[in-house]
Each structure stands twice: as C-alpha cells, then as structure tokens.
Amino acid sequence: MITPLLFLAATLAAPKPTTVAKPSVDGWDKAFEIAKVEVPAGIDDQVGGLAFLEDGRLAVAFHRGEVFIRQTNGSWKQFAEGLHEPLGLLTDGKGSVLVMQRPELTRLVDTDGDGKADRYQTVYDGFGMTGNYHEFAFGPARGPDGALYIGLNLASSGAGIFKEIRGTWSEIGKATRENLAAGKTGAAGRMYGRVPYRGCIMRIADNGRGPAELYATGFRSPDGIGFDAKGRLLVNDNQGDWRGSSPLQIVTKGSFNGHPASLVWAPGWNKGDPLQLPVPELEKLRTQPGGIFIQSDLSNSPTQPAVFPATWGALAGQVVFGEMNAARLVRFVGEDIRGVHQGAMIPFLDTKTLRNGNHRLAFAPDGALHVGKTHLSWAGNNGIVRIPAPQVLPPLIESVHLTATGFEVRFTAAIDKASLAPALRSFRYKYHSTYGSPKVDELPLESAWSLSADGKLLTLPLKDIREGFVHEIKVAGAKSTDGRELLGPVAYYQVVKR
C-alpha cells in the first residue's frame, strides 16, 4: 500500500533535478590500496610540491614554506624553510631542488653536503606581483628541451592590490591602480593581470640558467603544469570566467589559451583592453582545449599531471591529474587527430577513501602513486596518501579512440556484453566572461554498437560527431565477464578535430 503511494508522491511532488552523476565507490577500494603517509610532526601538512629525488627519497614542500625529505628509514629531515607559499617542487640533481614560490623560482642547494640547503638561488623573479592573494605561481615542469616552465596566476577581484607592487603597472584596463590599491575592484574584471606575465606560461632556458621568455598566454589559474610521455606541455586551468568548465590545454609556443586578460603581455599586442574584445575575435585567436574536466561530474579544480610508469601496465604512458574538490583523480587519454592532440577524461580512484584536496602527484621508484593534499581555505584536505601499483588492473576503460566512423572504447578486461548499455550524448560549454557555463547544445546520440569477440573493444559508430563538443560515453553498470564492476564507467572525449 505504502510503496506505490510513495512512488506516486515522489513522482508528482518532487522537483525534477537534472541528472547528477552519483559518485561510484564500489570496487575501487577492493582494487586499490590507499594508505596515509606519515608526515613531519608539528607542521601544517598542506602540500604545495612533491617529488621523488634521483636517489628515491621523497621531497615535499609544505604550506608554511618548509621542504622536508623523507629518509630511507622513514624519518623526515628538514631541507629548507622560510619559503613563501611553495606550489611546486622539482628534482635537480644531487643536493639541489627547484621550488616555485610566490615571488620567484628558487634553486635550493646543499653545497656542504649536510642535508640542508645553504643557498637559496633566485632562478627567475622577472614577473610582477601586486600582492593580490590569487597571484599564485605554479611549476616548474622540465621540458624535453631541458628548459623550465612555470605558470603565473591572474589576480582576483576578490581582493585589491598592495600600494607597493613589483613590476611595471600596465595602464590597459578599466580599473585604476589607485582604486585597486584601495580595494575597489569593481571595474577590474573578475580576474585581472596588470603586472607582467600574470596569466602566462614562462619558459626559462637551460634548466633555469638561461634567459626567460613568455611562452604562452591565456591562463587564469594554471595549477597543473607538466609534460606527457611524448614531451607535450599539458597545462590545465580552473573553471571560472572564460572557463566554462576546467580545460586541459596542450600548450605550444606563442599560443593563446583562452583567458583574455594576459593578452596584453603577448609580444606586439596592439588591440587595447583584451577584456573588451568581441568574443568571436577571441575565439579565433584561442587554442581549443584538448580535453575538458567536466564540472561537477568529474572535476571542479584539476591539479598536477603525472605520467603512469611501466608498473601500471596498460595505463603506462597515460596521464593522471589530481582534483581538489572531489574525492577522485582524473585520467587523460590523448591521441593525435589531424595534427591536434585531444582525448578523453575518465574518472579514476573515484572513492571517498581517497578524500579530496588532491593537489600534487608523483610516482615513487616502485611505482606507488603519492598524492599530496592541500586546501588553502577552499575545499580540500591535508597530508599525503600512497597508492601502490596494483598487481592486476581492475576492469577500467583503458582508452578511447576517435575513428572516421565513431569511437572505439578499449577495456582492461573482457566485458560481459549483457551488462553493456552505452548511453551517449554530446554537449559543449559557452566561451564567455561569465563564470562557468551550463552544458549547452546538448544532443543525445544513438549508436548501433558492437563488442569484439574478446570482449575488450567496444565499437560505437556515430553519425553526429561534432567538432568543439564533448562526447560523453557512459557504460554505467558494465561488468567484466568474471563479474567485476567496470570502475570509472564514463569517458568524456573532447573532439577538436574529427
């Protein structure tokens, strides 16, 4: 009696929320072990940078400016201190570590071999700072060319600027320096970059010893900067103004990557205030993202990329990103289509056990993935977790490949055909100054799909593949032929070229 009534009542009276993806938790905890790593005592253990040194020891930079190295016996030894919000750490040979802190890229060198840095060498500080809190600095990443790459945030209209700044003030922009220094940010734009190279990727040649140059423009908050297995520079950004959903940019020299504020620093810029340019003009200038972190469903604040080592079997060479807002990581599986690198985002380690705040990622020499967490007063967490490479991968979406006629989805295990019910749609995001974007121009897709005899290749012929659209491929409920749940049963493929 009660049951049908409840059903009826819910149907009649409940608001009709749009479909929201329920986080999948089953199975991940069986397939992967997520363990806490003990951190140094008595510190704020928000992690800004994390890397394994050449000798295999783990080096970590923390929120209050300390760098600690975990010794082979598991104890922590302080290597450096006093840095200003380090947000990236890179190994640099014996006794040397590179750290990106707010005011500069710094080389920390232990010249006398006592295990503590005694030289704090400024590698690059040729960028401006206004004192605005949002001017975070990220990186460095070392390219195959031996150069260092860093990312510089824009300032946020959530605050003004200091009276005294570093760098030459740009007069391009509606807000005056005086007003901003008085905390009046109204005319500034949601994010602004009025001192050199804010919103840019900078390249410093010869492992930081050579000259610095502006490498690319168009960023808002590029927390995740790194190179993939083939030496492509991957930089992500955070959903916000001009970022409908967080993009993954495949960054090339001279490219404009979407957020207009930094165009003023582009060599030879002569079009005035880029925030006032018509959107179609900016659209023509910008490099399309090669992948999109789907807001709410996948990632609201993506972070550092890391490349799976050989110990991760079929995932080796693929990229994994951290995510701040949700208890999950994100894999990116890219491919070159007509000269453009693009691909699919797939949820990974989508389990509450992981917790959120996943900021800095590094693989240990034994292949264990280490994730350092932070929050900086946003959603997030603290501490470090360790996830060993599994003996055998669980059933996962291994890759997604765009063909002339549709998609091919490869699985890491044979899938039971009876459990497969692919649901497909495509949509895109608006490119505009407004914060974020709804999914727009949505189109449900039909496919006469087929599964290969070995159960590992799903072929999805599609009529309507649209350039500039995310193609969502959902295989919720899929199971392997031996009854295990397919983990992370959705892929979001951003078609730039078809």
Next chain:
Amino acid sequence: MPRWFLTPILALCATLASAQDGKLLYEQNCAACHLPDQMVVGPSLVEITKLYEKKPKEFVAWAVKPQKKRNGVIEMPSMAHLGEANLLAVHEYMLTASKGLKEKPAVTKDPLARPARRPEIQRMFLPNVGPAAIAVALPGDLNYCFDAGDCRLRTVWRGNFLDCWAYYKSNGKAVATLLGQSLWQLPPDESLQKRVKFLGYSVDTTGLPTFEYERDGGQFREKIVAEGKTLVRRFEVTTAKPITFTLDDATTSSAGIVRNNTLTLTPSEAKSFTLTLRLP
C-alpha cells in the same frame, strides 16, 4: 483513504527526494566555498540558514544572480545553470545540514605558534613593503625586512618576530603582523626596481642570510647583524664604477664620502665596508 492523509506524505516525499539530490548538488557545486559551520570563502550553512531559512525563493534568486555584498569576500559565481528545482533542493539540504550546528568561532590564534628561532628567515607578505619581502629574526630581539623587489633593508622592529596566522589560515589574502615595536622604516621607491636584480641568499652555519644582488652593474653581498642597539650591514661589492647610497640620519658609513646625504664609495672602498644603523 481521506485526502488529508495524502498531503503530508506528499510533502514528506518531496523533502526526502530533494534532500538526497541536494546533498550531492551541494557537494559538487557549493562545498568548495561553503562549509557547514564556519566561514571560509563564503558564509557557512549555519549563516545561510539564518538568512534564508524561510526564504527559499530569495535563496534561489540570490544563487541565480549573486552580488558582491561583503567586504573582502569574492562575489559568488552564478548557479543559474543548476535550475530552480535543483537550487531549491540545495536550499533544503543546507537547512538540514546546518540543523543543530552552531557557527564555529573563528580561530584567532595560530595553533602552531612558537617563538622565533633566532636567526630565522621567512618570506611573507609584510606591511608597508613590496610583495616580495623577506623577514629575518636576528639573535637578540631585533627583526628586519629585506625587500627582494628593490633589494633594500626596509623595516626594523624589536620584539617577537611575526604573526602569520591570518595568511596561513587562508589562501594568502592577508599580510602578517610584525610583533613588537617598529624602529625604522624606508618609504617605497619603485624606481629602484629597474636598477637591481635579486640573486638570492646564502645561509651560514648559524642560519644568518647573506643577500646577493646586482645594483647598477655592481655585484653586492650584504649581511646584516645586530650589535647592541645598532644594526650593522656588512657589504662586499664588486664594481667597476663608484657606488652611491642615500643615507638617512640614523645611518653612518665606515668608508666613502658623504655629501648632501649621498654616500659615494670608490670601487676599492666598496670591496668591504659597513653601514651602521642606530636604533632607538
């Protein structure tokens, strides 16, 4: 079945159904900035409940078109894309989630506060200087700020070192407080930035820094130590041309010629000299 029986059940079902999705929607769209019982980027659910408990429509209107209301707090991005039904579900969830909770008092004291190690070096946002500041606690009770932006000693104070809690607890939207008594300070001069290049610092076995920078083509090394009620700045400069300093009344030089407050040192004098700053 009497009709009156159906109505409360309908209402209850609506509540249950929406609260479930409301939780997920909250986690996906709101939790980054709104915690249950304390202000972070935006106000807590406790406070939102106080403002909007009986005003779901106003809540939706705000979420669709937020405005800048609070000083020093960023304007919320519009949540229009969630739609009214979802926003009502979020509203409902926020009321449920804040039930029985009280706003946590702001943590006003640094839980990791400790006396400065002397010497100690900390780069930090500091008052009345540029944003690339370096604070140093010297043995004794003196502290100074060296500004890496203009490569100058900028501030000296006596007392406990710094309180950085306002910065550390946040995303950096704060300037540290100098603890103790301000003794000496130089005003800004951004024109100096073009004449200098900061190279970093080395730390000696006791932990004292020696700053290294270029100024007007000369290579400067500067180590600052406390001697009684003075601060002694020891310079070693490699330069092909004479170098100059603008001296204030409290500063004397061990070498060179002073004319109209301008100290000039020959390349040979500049190799090793001290500036002594008398402090109150």
